[in-house]
Amino acid sequence: MITLYSAATPNGYKASILLEELGLEFHLKSMDLGANEQKQDWFLTINPNGRIPVIIDHDANDFAVFESGAIMIYLAEKAGQLIPMDAQGKSVMMQWLMFQMGGIGPMQGQAHVFHRYFPEKIPSVIDRYQNETRRLYGVLDRRLRESTYLAGEDYSIADIANWTWVRSHEWAGVPLDGLEALQAWHDTISARPAVQRGLLQPRRMDDSEVVIKAGQKMVQR
Numbered sequence: 095m096i097t098l099y100s101a102a103t104p105n106g107y108k109a110s111i112l113l114e115e116l117g118l119e120f121h122l123k124s125m126d127l128g129a130n131e132q133k134q135d136w137f138l139t140i141n142p143n144g145r146i147p148v149i150i151d152h153d154a155n156d157f158a159v160f161e162s163g164a165i166m167i168y169l170a171e172k173a174g175q176l177i178p179m180d181a182q183g184k185s186v187m188m189q190w191l192m193f194q195m196g197g198i199g200p201m202q203g204q205a206h207v208f209h210r211y212f213p214e215k216i217p218s219v220i221d222r223y224q225n226e227t228r229r230l231y232g233v234l235d236r237r238l239r240e241s242t243y244l245a246g247e248d249y250s251i252a253d254i255a256n257w258t259w260v261r262s263h264e265w266a267g268v269p270l271d272g273l274e275a276l277q278a279w280h281d282t283i284s285a286r287p288a289v290q291r292g293l294l295q296p297r298r299m300d301d302s303e304v305v306i307k308a309g310q311k312m313v314q315r
Contacts, residue, residue, distance in 0.1 A: 095119055095120065095121060095152045095153055095157075096113065096118055096119070096120040096121070096125060096149050096150070096152070096169075097121045097149065097150040097152065098110065098113065098120050098121070098122050098147060098148075098149050098295075099123050099125055099132075099137070099140070099147060099148040099149070100121065100122065100124065100125065100146050100147040100148075100295070101124065101125045101127050101132075101146050101296060102107075102296055102297070103127075103146070104125075104199070104258040104259045104261075104262055105145075105146065105147060105162040105258070106146050106147050106174075106201070106291060106296070107258045107292060108147070108162045108165070108166055108254055108255055108258050109124070109147040109149060109162060109165050109166070109169075110147075110253060110292040110295040110296075111254050111258065111288065111289050111290075111292030111293070112165075112166055112169055112176070112292070113169065113288075113292070114136055114288035114289070114291045114292040115175075115176060115254070115279065115288040115292075116169060116170070116173040116176070117173075118169065118172075118173060120149075120294060122295050124296035125137075125146050125210050127146070132144050132145060132146055139162065140158050140191070141160035141232075142221075143160065143161075144200045145160070145161075146166060147160075147162055147167075148222055149165050149168075150158045150167070151168075151172070151239075153310065155200075160223075162195075162255070163191055163192070163255065164197045166191070166251040166254070166255060167191075167251070170250075170251050176249065176250050176251050176252060177249060177251060178245065178248070178250070183245065183246065185252065185265055186245050186246060187244075187245035187250045187252045188252075189258065190237075190244040190245055190252035190255075190256065191251060191252045191255050193230075193233070193252075193256070194252070194255040194259060197230050198227065198234075198256060198260075199230075199259060200261045201223055201226045201227045201230060202223070202227045202230075202259050202262075202266050202268070203228050204223040204264075204265075205224050205226075205266035205267065205268060206262070206265055206266050207221035207235075208220045208223060209223075209224065209265075209266055209267045209280075210227055210265065210266075220267070223266075224266065224267055224268050227263075227266055227268045228268050228269075230274065231260065231263070231276055233243065233277045234256060234260070234273075234276050234279075235273040235274075235276040236275075237281045238275035238276055238278075239275045243279070244256060249283075253279075253281075254289075257279075257280065257283045257289075258278070260276065260280055261280065261284070279302070282314060
């Protein structure tokens with residue numbers, strides 16, 4: 095059994111989607127980010143950085159993993175799915191996973207903040223982050239013109255990680271116009287049943303705690 099501490103964010107959805115794709119049973123605990131629940135002492139003992147998502151693997155002596163990319167690697171290796179087993183294939187997958195972690199996540203995250211939330215509208219700053227996000231989308235598009243998925247012909251955790259950010263492109267004010275390969279990839283992944291289930295977990299910050307078995311109906315507690 096996995097306990098997932100998460101919220102309705104791109105990084106949070108990485109974990110819930112992956113758990114659904116792998117068919118692993120998990121117990122979801124929705125975190126109230128607005129109330130800074132992730133900064134409370136009990137949570138900082140699990141993740142000193144005070145961020146979601148975090149998992150605890152109760153089948154491995156309550157082993158805790160924080161950082162969304164590390165969670166994805168841990169779960170994929172645990173299940174032996176969605177991660178290449180050969181060294182070069184794994185390296186290609188890791189490169190595209192790190193591309194999201196070090197590029198799209200930070201840049202689009204700042205686009206979200208300055209476009210939607212920052213109290214002062216600073217056009218030059220908004221343009222800087224939106225333009226860089228769009229440039230990174232172009233990198234993905236060029237890759238997807240030559241490859242079905244980011245790591246090759248097989249769907250992997252690199253696709254999930256990048257997709258959770260690309261799906262929120264409108265919130266960042268960044269269009270996908272003219273990026274036909276990226277749009278097609280986005281639509282293909284959007285249609286996956288496990289992806290659709292993963293996006294429901296959590297629904298909202300104030301939802302009741304639920305126990306979930308991947309692919310099955312949610313049961314409130």
